[in-house]
Structures are given as structure tokens and as C-alpha cells.
Amino acid sequence: MFKSxxxxxxxxxxxxxxxxxxxxxxxxxxxxxxKLPKEEAVELAEIICEVKEKVGFCSTxxxxxxxxPCQICNDxxxxxxxxxxxxxxSDAAAIDRVEGFGGLFHILGxxxxxxxGIGPDDLKIxxxxxxxDDGVSEIIIATNPNVEGEATAVYLSKLLKPMGLxxxxxxxxxxxxxxxxxxxxxxxxxxxxxRQDY
Amino acid sequence: MFKSxxxxxxxxxxxxxxxxxxxxxxxxxxxxxxKLPKEEAVELAEIICEVKEKVGFCSTxxxxxxxxPCQICNDxxxxxxxxxxxxxxSDAAAIDRVEGFGGLFHILGxxxxxxxGIGPDDLKIxxxxxxxDDGVSEIIIATNPNVEGEATAVYLSKLLKPMGLxxxxxxxxxxxxxxxxxxxxxxxxxxxxxRQDY
Numbered sequence: 001m002f003k004s005x006x007x008x009x010x011x012x013x014x015x016x017x018x019x020x021x022x023x024x025x026x027x028x029x030x031x032x033x034x035k036l037p038k039e040e041a042v043e044l045a046e047i048i049c050e051v052k053e054k055v056g057f058c059s060t061x062x063x064x065x066x067x068x069p070c071q072i073c074n075d076x077x078x079x080x081x082x083x084x085x086x087x088x089x090s091d092a093a094a095i096d097r098v099e100g101f102g103g104l105f106h107i108l109g110x111x112x113x114x115x116x117g118i119g120p121d122d123l124k125i126x127x128x129x130x131x132x133d134d135g136v137s138e139i140i141i142a143t144n145p146n147v148e149g150e151a152t153a154v155y156l157s158k159l160l161k162p163m164g165l166x167x168x169x170x171x172x173x174x175x176x177x178x179x180x181x182x183x184x185x186x187x188x189x190x191x192x193x194x195r196q197d198y
Numbered sequence: 199m200f201k202s203x204x205x206x207x208x209x210x211x212x213x214x215x216x217x218x219x220x221x222x223x224x225x226x227x228x229x230x231x232x233k234l235p236k237e238e239a240v241e242l243a244e245i246i247c248e249v250k251e252k253v254g255f256c257s258t259x260x261x262x263x264x265x266x267p268c269q270i271c272n273d274x275x276x277x278x279x280x281x282x283x284x285x286x287x288s289d290a291a292a293i294d295r296v297e298g299f300g301g302l303f304h305i306l307g308x309x310x311x312x313x314x315g316i317g318p319d320d321l322k323i324x325x326x327x328x329x330x331d332d333g334v335s336e337i338i339i340a341t342n343p344n345v346e347g348e349a350t351a352v353y354l355s356k357l358l359k360p361m362g363l364x365x366x367x368x369x370x371x372x373x374x375x376x377x378x379x380x381x382x383x384x385x386x387x388x389x390x391x392x393r394q395d396y
Contacts, residue, residue: 007252008262011245019230020223031288032217034249034262041250045243047209051232052239054205064206064232090229 008034060131062107062124064089072096072105079103081137085128085156087111087144095142103140106131111148112155120155129159138166145172145190206232258329260305260322262287270294270303277301279335283326283354285309285342293340301338304329309346310353318353327357336364343370 008030016026033041057063058070065071072078082103086092092105108123139160143149157167173191174183183191206228214224231239255261256268263269270276280301284290290303306321337358341347355365371389372381381389 007245007249007264011249014242014245018227020226025218027288027291028218029216030249031262031286033246034253036250038250041246044212045246047205047212048231048239048243048246051205051209051228052234052236055232064229066205088229090225093225 060127061105062109062127063092063105077102080135082140083128083131083136083138084140084142086142087149087152091142091144103138108143108152111143112152113148123152125156125159132160132163132165136165138168140168140170142170145170258325259303260307260325261290261303275300278333280338281326281329281334281336282338282340284340285347285350289340289342301336306341306350309341310350311346321350323354323357330358330361330363334363336366338366338368340368343368 011033012023012026012030015021015029016023018026021029033044036044054066055064056066056068058065058068058073060069060073063070063072067074079102083106084092084095084101084103085106085108086095087108087110089107092107095101095105106124106128108125108128110118110123112118112120112123139156141153141156143152143156153169157169160167171194172187173194174180174187180188209231210221210224210228213219213227214221216224219227231242234242252264253262254264254266256263256266256271258267258271261268261270265272277300281304282290282293282299282301283304283306284293285306285308287305290305293299293303304322304326306323306326308316308321310316310318310321337354339351339354341350341354351367355367358365369392370385371392372378372385378386
């Protein structure tokens with residue numbers, strides 16, 4: 001980058017701190033923004049500020065929302081007896097795209113990860129317990145199927161089962177459309193364990 | 199993305215229009231920006247606006263600059279007899295990082311590409327001709343070593359040579375540190391053609 005354009009370099013430095021954007025992508029993005037029509041660049045800047053101003057978190061489920069409680073928690077058509085626990089907002093968004101799921105969410109905001117110093121108190125578990133009134137009958141644990149996600153799921157199930165709730169875990173198995181030949185043996189093992197009657 | 203957070207979705211839509219950022223990266227970036235401390239998000243927005251306000255183009259060499267002419271064109275220590283022609287600003291920045299090059303630049307703003315409808319009039323060639331006073335002795339053509347870049351180089355050399363200027367092209371050959379075994383034959387051919395005396 002040229003010394004003669006300190007502002008562009010500052011922009012590139014700032015962009016390079018975003019996740020998944022390296023030094024070269026940041027330079028390219030900075031040049032792209034420089035070439036954008038002024039209105040478009042200003043629009044981008046405005047939306048960034050707007051997001052920080054308008055969007056907050058739902059005090060019930062910890063989802064992002066412009067209202068509190070969020071539209072999902074407020075939706076009278078949703079099944080209040082089912083709460084799906086996920087790690088991140090993006091996970092909830094993915095599940096919400098699945099047709100047929102009409103329950104509520106609870107977003108933990110992470111997973112248990114002792115190596116990173118993340119314990120139960122760092123997740124929204126207290127908030128989860130607070131909303132478990134008698135209307136709730138099933139808890140679906142949809143943390144990621146990796147080491148930390150599974151550990152979080154085990155922790156939650158041990159916490160919730162004694163409360164007389166039905167606690168389920170999303171199925172682990174072969175992805176639809178995949179090839180048995182190329183599946184790893186852990187996934188195959190899970191697929192066999194979780195086999196179902198025809 | 200959730201319907202309940204229209205602003206986040208608008209931000210993700212806007213980010214997805216940037217080069218090299220797909221739908222999923224855009225969602226991830228939008229969530230990241232949402233989680234940033236407010237000052238940092240505002241800072242990012244401000245730099246984007248600042249870039250558009252402060253940074254313009256040098257009327258001599260078409261480089262980005264906060265002054266006109268730019269710091270490179272204005273630098274009394276630079277060799278005004280040598281002009282290096284490149285396609286994009288980022289190319290000039292790359293060459294400027296090479297120690298030993300102390301000439302001026304001229305940024306074409308693209309390459310000849312008839313398939314995309316880009317002809318000589320769409321590049322800053324008129325501006326190049328306008329600055330070729332008697333002080334200039336050598337033109338180094340440093341367009342990219344691909345089909346369009348080579349075509350642009352041939353076009354420029356045919357235009358500039360009759361004017362009595364020394365016109366050179368950057369060498370094409372094996373990259374330093376590469377393996378002869380894995381080099382493609384076109385590059386190897388160029389490396390042989392361009393061999394130099396010890």
C-alpha cells in the first residue's frame with residue numbers, strides 16, 4: 001500500500017481485523033470501497049452504525065432482535081412447549097430455515113470449552129433455567145457435533161433431565177446426498193448407533 | 199438470517215456485494231460487526247466515509263492520493279526519466295515495494311479487453327501521452343503477464359516506440375524460489391527466451 005494514501009491503508013488495516021479477511025483481501029476491499037460511488041460507501045457506513053444502534057439481544061432467548069422480546073419469542077403461532085438450544089445465532093437461523101420446526105430457541109452464546117476458559121457461567125444457562133416454566137415439555141439440544149458441542153450437550157442433558165423434561169439431541173449420521181465410501185468412521189459409527197426402524 | 203433482524207440482514211446483503219465475499223462470509227461478518235464494541239463499529243463506518251471524502255486520484259499518474267499531484271509525482275528524489283506503466287493501483291504499490299525502483303508510475307486503470315468491451319479509450323492512455331515531455335527517456339511496461347496484459351503491452355509499445363522512447367517490458371520467467379520441475383511450459387519457454395549472459 002502507498003504511503004501517499006494513509007486513509008486507504010487505515011481502512012485496509014481495520015478490514016484486516018475482521019474474521020476471515022486476510023491482508024490481501026483487506027487491501028482489495030479497501031480499493032473496492034474507494035472506487036464505489038459515494039452514496040454506496042456512505043450507505044455501507046450508515047448500515048454499520050444502524051446495526052449497532054437498532055439491533056440488540058432478546059432478553060428471553062438471547063437472539064438478535066430489534067424488539068425485546070424478539071419476534072420469535074413473541075410469535076403466537078410458535079410451539080412454546082419446545083425449546084431448541086443452539087450455540088450461536090447463526091445456528092438458530094439455520095434451524096429456523098428448516099420447514100417443520102416451529103418451536104422456540106435458546107442461544108447459549110458459545111459452548112463449554114475449558115481450554116479457552118469458557119465454563120457454564122459464561123454461557124446463557126442461567127437464563128435458560130429461568131424460562132423453564134411448566135409450559136415447556138421438550139428441550140432439543142442442537143449444539144455442534146464436535147468435541148466441545150458434545151460436551152456442552154452432555155452437561156445440559158445432565159442438568160435438565162432431573163427436572164423431568166424430555167431432553168433430545170439432534171441426530172448425528174451421514175449427511176443427505178453424501179457417499180458412504182467417503183464417510184469417516186466416527187460418523188458411520190454414529191449413523192449405525194442411531195439407526196431407525198423402517 | 200432471521201426476519202426479526204432486518205438491519206443485520208441489510209448489512210449482510212450489502213457486504214455480500216463486496217468482491218470475494220459470499221453469502222456465508224457476509225452473514226458471519228454481519229454478526230461479527232454486531233458483536234463489535236460500538237466504538238469499533240463506528241470507527242469502521244467513519245473510515246469508510248473518510249476514504250471517500252479524502253482520497254482522490256492524482257491527475258498526473260491516476261494513482262490514489264490525498265493530494266494532487268500525489269506524493270510520488272511530487273517527490274523530488276524520484277527519477278522523472280522513467281515511467282512504469284501498470285494496470286491497477288495495487289500493481290504500482292507492489293512495484294513500489296521493490297527496492298531499487300525510483301521512477302514514476304502511470305496507472306492505466308485496467309487492460310485492453312475486447313471481450314469485455316474495454317478499448318484504448320477506456321484506459322488512461324491519453325493522459326499518458328500528455329505527460330511524455332522531453333524529460334522522459336524510458337517506459338517500463340509492467341502490465342500483467344496474461345493474455346490481456348500482454349495485448350495491452352504490445353499495443354502500448356507500438357504506440358510509444360515511434361516516439362523515440364526506450365520501451366521495455368518486465369521479464370517473464372521462473373519465479374524466484376520455484377521448482378523447474380513444476381513450472382508450466384509457457385513460463386519455461388519465456389525463461390529460455392529471456393536468458394541472460396553471466
